[in-house]
Amino acid sequence: MRFDNPRFQRLARAAAFLLVVLLAGLFLVPLAWMVSTSLKPLNETMSLPARWMPSRIQWHNYRDAIDTMGYFWRYVANTLFVCLMTVLGTTISSALVAYGFSRIEWKGRDRLFLVLLATMMIPFPVVMVPIYGLFKQLAWIGTFKPLWVPAFLAGPFNVFLLRQFFLGLPTDISEAARIDGCSELQIFWHVILPLCKPALLVVALFQFMFSWNDFLGPLLYLTEQKDYTLALGLQSFQSQSGGTAWHHLMAASTLVVLPVLVLFFFTQKSFIEGIAATGGKN
Amino acid sequence: MAKVSLRNVCKIYAGERGKDVTAVDDFNLEVADREFVVFVGPSGCGKSTTLRMIAGLEEISRGEVAIGDRRVNDVPPKDRDIAMVFQNYALYPHMSVYDNLAFGLKLRKYARAEIKKRVTDAAQLLGIEDLLQRRPKALSGGQRQRVALGRAIVRQPKVFLFDEPLSNLDAKMRVQMRTEIIKLHQRLQSTMIYVTHDQVEAMTMGDRIVVMKDGLIQQIDTPLNVYHHPANLFVAGFLGSPPMNLVGGRLAATPGGVIFKEKDGGTIQCRLAGYPQAEALADKEVVLGIRPEHLSVGAGAEPGMDRGFQAIVDVVEQTGAETSIYLQTRSSFLIARGDANLGNRDIGHRFTFEIDTEKVHLFDAVTTRRIER
Numbered sequence: 001m002r003f004d005n006p007r008f009q010r011l012a013r014a015a016a017f018l019l020v021v022l023l024a025g026l027f028l029v030p031l032a033w034m035v036s037t038s039l040k041p042l043n044e045t046m047s048l049p050a051r052w053m054p055s056r057i058q059w060h061n062y063r064d065a066i067d068t069m070g071y072f073w074r075y076v077a078n079t080l081f082v083c084l085m086t087v088l089g090t091t092i093s094s095a096l097v098a099y100g101f102s103r104i105e106w107k108g109r110d111r112l113f114l115v116l117l118a119t120m121m122i123p124f125p126v127v128m129v130p131i132y133g134l135f136k137q138l139a140w141i142g143t144f145k146p147l148w149v150p151a152f153l154a155g156p157f158n159v160f161l162l163r164q165f166f167l168g169l170p171t172d173i174s175e176a177a178r179i180d181g182c183s184e185l186q187i188f189w190h191v192i193l194p195l196c197k198p199a200l201l202v203v204a205l206f207q208f209m210f211s212w213n214d215f216l217g218p219l220l221y222l223t224e225q226k227d228y229t230l231a232l233g234l235q236s237f238q239s240q241s242g243g244t245a246w247h248h249l250m251a252a253s254t255l256v257v258l259p260v261l262v263l264f265f266f267t268q269k270s271f272i273e274g275i276a277a278t279g280g281k282n
Numbered sequence: 283m284a285k286v287s288l289r290n291v292c293k294i295y296a297g298e299r300g301k302d303v304t305a306v307d308d309f310n311l312e313v314a315d316r317e318f319v320v321f322v323g324p325s326g327c328g329k330s331t332t333l334r335m336i337a338g339l340e341e342i343s344r345g346e347v348a349i350g351d352r353r354v355n356d357v358p359p360k361d362r363d364i365a366m367v368f369q370n371y372a373l374y375p376h377m378s379v380y381d382n383l384a385f386g387l388k389l390r391k392y393a394r395a396e397i398k399k400r401v402t403d404a405a406q407l408l409g410i411e412d413l414l415q416r417r418p419k420a421l422s423g424g425q426r427q428r429v430a431l432g433r434a435i436v437r438q439p440k441v442f443l444f445d446e447p448l449s450n451l452d453a454k455m456r457v458q459m460r461t462e463i464i465k466l467h468q469r470l471q472s473t474m475i476y477v478t479h480d481q482v483e484a485m486t487m488g489d490r491i492v493v494m495k496d497g498l499i500q501q502i503d504t505p506l507n508v509y510h511h512p513a514n515l516f517v518a519g520f521l522g523s524p525p526m527n528l529v530g531g532r533l534a535a536t537p538g539g540v541i542f543k544e545k546d547g548g549t550i551q552c553r554l555a556g557y558p559q560a561e562a563l564a565d566k567e568v569v570l571g572i573r574p575e576h577l578s579v580g581a582g583a584e585p586g587m588d589r590g591f592q593a594i595v596d597v598v599e600q601t602g603a604e605t606s607i608y609l610q611t612r613s614s615f616l617i618a619r620g621d622a623n624l625g626n627r628d629i630g631h632r633f634t635f636e637i638d639t640e641k642v643h644l645f646d647a648v649t650t651r652r653i654e655r
Contacts, residue, residue, distance in 0.1 A: 175366075177385075179386075180360070181386050182360070
């Protein structure tokens with residue numbers, strides 16, 4: 001059989017499709033298991049052989065989980081606050097820094113950019129202790145500040161992403177704006193930013209997901225239980241009352257994951273466009 | 283009143299390994315109020331750089347630029363009272379045509395009614411009233427360039443700067459926009475400086491042409507003067523299509539004037555009248571410049587000393603209104619141009635051609651400068 005045979009090509013495509021579906025299914029297993037467990041009675045959560053379908057669906061697991069957590073809505077508010085501030089901070093600061101690294105000429109610019117990129121190679125645990133010490137000096141431990149203030153100082157990855165996007169825009173546009181009467185900041189605000197919405201959206205979404213899921217940061221810096229974020233709050237199921245209430249933990253986990261999924265569902269098109277654009281256009 | 287003065291302007295870039303690159307060298311020009319000046323030259327000759335220095339988009343390394351009577355070296359572009367049209371239009375893709383035109387006025391805090399009036403007037407002038415609500419993406423190249431023109435017009439600047447504005451348009455649209463810009467200049471009566479590498483645009487649009495090469499001005503004059511009295515070999519070869527025929531040779535002095543003899547045993551010879559300094563020119567190495575329209579198929583001239591020479595016809599190009607004949611002598615390739623009747627010469631055959639010796643040019647082979655009659 002020849003490879004350019006239409007029948008062979010159809011078969012090849014079907015095989016590829018099947019592979020993709022199988023892989024997608026594989027990735028969905030933990031998610032499905034989480035949802036299934038969240039609806040089971042406690043004694044079925046660890047039963048062997050494993051049951052995919054609960055013998056009876058317990059919707060009240062969700063209300064129980066919320067009640068058990070105690071501060072659930074408080075956690076939601078805390079998480080939203082941190083997410084909002086970090087998204088705002090990262091987007092604004094990274095865009096500004098990326099603008100400076102791409103659309104303004106200055107001596108040593110590209111060398112400094114390399115230094116910025118190099119900081120990405122430093123693993124977080126290396127700087128964890130010194131940074132903790134710094135925040136302690138500032139008396140920020142036990143507040144939200146360590147979680148959101150650094151976001152206003154631009155992250156190297158986001159700067160890199162936006163810089164690539166900015167480099168793809170023609171310089172003529174900035175020059176036209178300069179002659180039209182824009183200052184550098186006005187060019188940034190009126191011309192460059194509106195043209196970079198897809199890339200900004202990618203940065204915002206990445207940051208939102210990171211802050212929403214972040215466990216280590218809140219664990220390090222938050223001391224009062226009522227200040228916890230959702231990711232940290234989930235941990236409280238594990239040690240309470242001896243064993244772990246798996247069905248409640250999974251119910252709460254589902255609640256935590258759900259907003260991110262919904263968000264991605266509605267923004268995936270521009271999200272993927274943004275990533276594609278930052279990668280290839282230049 | 284807005285004249286533009288450039289005095290000893292230089293642009294020097296820091297090159298690799300500390301070597302400086304001079305992009306524009308000692309540029310001197312006075313553009314009169316309401317004048318249309320065209321900078322022309324091959325790419326890399328510094329014409330755009332000079333324009334960008336006038337606009338304030340490039341720093342001036344040395345020298346002085348003045349708009350009106352004000353030195354503007356350190357004035358930011360927005361305060362120079364200029365407007366610029368770019369080759370790639372440089373429209374704001376996220377704004378409608380109306381907003382593109384209005385943007386500069388909004389930044390300058392004009393009243394809303396005034397903005398509306400100016401935008402509508404400009405749109406009417408350019409015939410783009412129907413496009414005001416569209417985005418640039420939805421426009422053709424010609425329409426985009428009109429919007430770019432409109433963005434310059436609404437500002438009512440003292441000086442318009444054009445950086446190869448027609449290069450991205452197709453041939454037909456280019457001719458159309460060319461005449462529109464000429465009309466615009468007549469209507470607005472403002473000072474315009476126009477950069478192009480297209481010699482037809484240079485010849486047809488400018489009150490004066492500045493021919494540039496390697497950062498240096500070669501000649502500044504009216505289009506016809508530049509065409510008929512090119513200052514040097516470069517200008518002679520650059521302007522004109524088909525280009526001027528250039529034949530290297532040597533001069534000999536005779537009582538009746540100088541005689542040009544092609545070098546390397548070439549067959550082109552002619553007697554040139556009107557060079558009073560014939561004695562001084564004797565035995566000088568020169569380049570003879572003959573415009574294609576000053577070569578004709580000999581109407582009886584004998585090949586030899588005077589003005590005729592024999593050549594084989596290589597190619598005949600007929601465009602309807604005129605004919606170009608590509609000819610070959612033993613050592614040169616030449617082009618002759620004439621009206622349609624010139625045509626129908628048999629390809630591969632030998633004919634006698636005649637040089638209009640009154641209209642040829644002589645250039646010094648060493649300095650490349652034209653030798654005055």
